[in-house]
Amino acid sequence: GENVEQHPSTLSVQEGDSAVIKCTYSDSASNYFPWYKQELGKGPQLIIDIRSNVGEKKDQRIAVTLNKTAKHFSLHITETQPEDSAVYFCAASISFREKLTFGTGTRLTIIP
């Protein structure tokens, strides 16, 4: 089955700096790659996703890049703000199976 590895497990950045979280996946058939943000005491929420037919997608300060050849994808957050502090999960799936395999999460802390 699919295996998703996520790095780093913890990340601290100064407010205003950029943060990058990286994930690799094992199943070359995977074609859907979402990122979820989990705030303290809450369930995860989708913040951005990318499908295999594009290499990059941006939404304001958040961007995701995908390298299908290398089987890795990354989340980029620019101009970080205190409210970006949370746990971030990457995931991958073969869409017709409709099940996501999640990475182990990255705890991002923004230092004021």
Add this chain to the structure above:
Amino acid sequence: SQTIHQWPATLVQPVGSPLSLECTVEGTSNPNLYWYRQAAGRGLQLLFYSVGIGQISSEVPQNLSASRPQDRQFILSSKKLLLSDSGFYLCAWSVGPGELFFGEGSRLTVL
């Protein structure tokens, strides 16, 4: 709009006691339903998923079971809890491939 309700939010149970966590979804029909467990440093582990009433697939053999008695109701149960069952349990739903919508979670502590 669609909403998902999960309860109880927290519970503390002794080893060997039963468990019932309930999840309901409103505003959609025939959703796919999921139970995940989140343990520290281990991310989100899929426990069960269901594509319809009475249809349950188990991802990980364990001390837990799931049932879907109604289209938008998903229940996680155990007859006898173990210490290792402690964790943060999340219910989620989706319609087809794509975005999962998670509930607020239930934190279970087994003593």
